[in-house]
Each structure stands twice: as C-alpha cells, then as structure tokens.
Amino acid sequence: MKEIVIISGKGGTGKTSVTASFSVLGGTGVVTADCDVDAADMHLLLAPDFAEAHDFYSGYLARIDPAACSGCGRCAEVCRYGAVDVNDGVYSVLPLDCEGCGYCARICPDEAIRMEEQNVGQWFRSSIKTGGTMVHARLGIGAENSGKLVARVKNEAKRIAEETGKDTVLVDGSPGIGCPVVSSLSGADFVVFVTEPTVSGLHDVKRVHELVKRFHIPSGCIINKADLNTDVTRQLKEFLDEEGIVHIADLPYDETFTEAMTLGLTIVEYAGSGLTEQLSEGWRKILHIVHTKGE
Numbered sequence: 001m002k003e004i005v006i007i008s009g010k011g012g013t014g015k016t017s018v019t020a021s022f023s024v025l026g027g028t029g030v031v032t033a034d035c036d037v038d039a040a041d042m043h044l045l046l047a048p049d050f051a052e053a054h055d056f057y058s059g060y061l062a063r064i065d066p067a068a069c070s071g072c073g074r075c076a077e078v079c080r081y082g083a084v085d086v087n088d089g090v091y092s093v094l095p096l097d098c099e100g101c102g103y104c105a106r107i108c109p110d111e112a113i114r115m116e117e118q119n120v121g122q123w124f125r126s127s128i129k130t131g132g133t134m135v136h137a138r139l140g141i142g143a144e145n146s147g148k149l150v151a152r153v154k155n156e157a158k159r160i161a162e163e164t165g166k167d168t169v170l171v172d173g174s175p176g177i178g179c180p181v182v183s184s185l186s187g188a189d190f191v192v193f194v195t196e197p198t199v200s201g202l203h204d205v206k207r208v209h210e211l212v213k214r215f216h217i218p219s220g221c222i223i224n225k226a227d228l229n230t231d232v233t234r235q236l237k238e239f240l241d242e243e244g245i246v247h248i249a250d251l252p253y254d255e256t257f258t259e260a261m262t263l264g265l266t267i268v269e270y271a272g273s274g275l276t277e278q279l280s281e282g283w284r285k286i287l288h289i290v291h292t293k294g295e
Contacts, residue, residue, distance in 0.1 A: 001161050002290045003154075005188040007173040007181060007212075008195060009204025011039075014224040015194040017257060018279070019172040020045040021266040025283045027130050030168040033157035034136035035150045035184045037121070042172050045266050048126030048134050056123050056137065058148045060100035060115040062093045068112035075104035075113060118143075123153055125160070133160055147179035154184070167291070176204075177211045185212065190290045191219040192248060197232035205236070209243060220246035220289070222282060225253040246289065249282035251275055 076084040083097035120143035173184035260270035
C-alpha cells in the first residue's frame with residue numbers, strides 16, 4: 001500500500017481541486033484522506049455521506065470546583081498563561097487562555113482543580129460518489145491539536161486501505177509548513193507539490209520542498225495556471241530540475257475549473273474541459289512512479 005500526499009506552499013494554488021480530481025480518477029482503487037482539517041472543503045466536490053462520525057478528543061482544560069476551592073490563589077500565582085480569573089473572590093479558568101499543562105491542578109492544596117479532556121472536533125468515514133471511501137474531519141472553531149487530528153485521519157485511511165486491499169491512499173494535506181503539514185507527510189511514499197507561477201508561489205514551493213527534503217521523500221510538482229506567467233514558470237521548471245523534483249504536469253489557466261466547482265464537480269467530470277487528459281496523464285505518471293519504486 002502506497003501513500004501519496006498532495007501539498008502546496010500556500011493556499012489558493014488549486015491543491016484540493018487537483019486532489020479531488022485524482023480521487024475521481026482513482027475511483028474505488030484509492031482511499032482518500034482530507035487532512036486539511038483546519039479548512040476542510042474536499043467534501044464539496046466528492047459528496048461524502050458522513051456515514052460514520054466520531055468525536056475527537058485531544059488536550060486538556062482546567063476546571064475549578066468553586067465548592068471545593070478555598071480561594072488561596074495559588075493557581076493564579078503559578079499560571080504563566082494568565083488563565084486563572086478571579087471575580088468577587090471566586091476563581092475560574094478562562095478556556096481560551098488555558099494551555100492544559102495541569103500545573104495548577106498539581107499544586108492546588110484543596111484538590112479543587114480537575115483536568116478535563118477536550119472534544120476538539122470530529123472525524124468521519126464516508127462513501128463518496130466514486131464508490132470509494134473517504135476519511136475526513138472537522139476541527140472545532142478555535143481548536144488546537146490539528147496535527148493530532150491529521151494523524152488520526154491518516155491512520156484511519158491506511159487501516160481501511162489495508163483491510164479492504166486497496167493499494168493507494170491519497171492525502172490532501174494542508175498548505176504551508178506547519179504542524180498539520182508535518183503530520184501529513186509522516187509515512188508518505190511520494191509528495192506532489194501544486195504551485196502556481198507567481199513570485200509567492202515560487203518562494204513557497206521552495207520553502208515546502210525544504211521541509212519535504214528533511215523527510216527524504218521523493219517528490220513531483222504540478223504547475224497550475226502555467227501559462228499566466230511564462231517567466232516564473234521557466235524559473236519553477238529550473239528549480240524542479242536542480243532539485244530532482246519530477247515535473248508532473250503544466251496545467252493552463254482554464255475558467256472551467258470554477259464552472260465545475262459551482263456545480264459540485266471536479267474538473268475531470270466536467271464536459272468540455274481540456275484539462276481532463278492532462279490530469280489523467282499526470283495521475284498515471286504518479287501511480288507509475290509510486291508503484292514501481294524499488295522494483
């Protein structure tokens with residue numbers, strides 16, 4: 001079983017649209033994982049049925065029992081985050097400021113503070129319109145620990161692939177280089193960058209490639225809207241060649257991308273699109289690289 005992760009150095013490059021197209025092209029042969037949990041939106045294109053929903057717990061929040069609290073103020077003294085509030089002599093914890101370290105509970109002489117595990121979101125197992133399976137999630141508003149939720153989504157997708165005999169897990173990762181991206185990359189067999197020919201696109205693909213190199217994962221790149229700035233596209237191709245990154249495809253600017261999305265369709269499902277063959281060829285190229293590696 002091989003794991004392909006699609007990422008981008010910045011948002012708005014078309015990463016999720018490309019990943020959803022690959023999911024459609026892969027059909028029932030792939031398990032799809034939407035690991036962009038902070039801004040999950042691949043469900044808009046793949047029509048999951050949300051058949052299974054599971055709460056996700058991670059991190060702790062301090063709670064002060066006012067009936068047991070003697071008002072000594074030790075918790076407020078030791079909290080370096082300023083999360084303990086006092087109002088008319090009653091102590092309480094400000095949820096948005098508490099980091100869940102538990103120190104206040106350890107030093108409370110009255111044992112009036114308990115640490116409660118937090119429900120920070122949900123993850124789902126769904127059937128999608130391709131007949132395949134998708135694992136996805138929804139992080140709570142303002143919730144942290146997105147990296148841990150990404151790990152849960154990925155691990156569940158891999159477990160399903162192994163149980164059902166699927167040979168490919170397709171992962172839509174988060175943009176950028178933060179914790180969710182690191183979690184998305186863990187265990188990957190091949191990484192695909194989706195970028196665009198802009199100054200920021202060139203800068204950010206270089207930045208995310210530096211991260212991927214630390215994991216020693218082979219990579220490829222799709223240049224979206226490649227015809228909008230031929231000079232930067234040339235610079236991108238030079239960078240790919242210098243770094244040994246496989247050039248997967250150049251996709252021209254095409255307004256049917258947007259037209260398809262308004263209908264809840266991927267571009268490869270949209271009649272009249274000239275991008276279907278290019279994306280199909282790119283998907284075949286990725287599968288060939290991944291499944292022949294080491295043979």
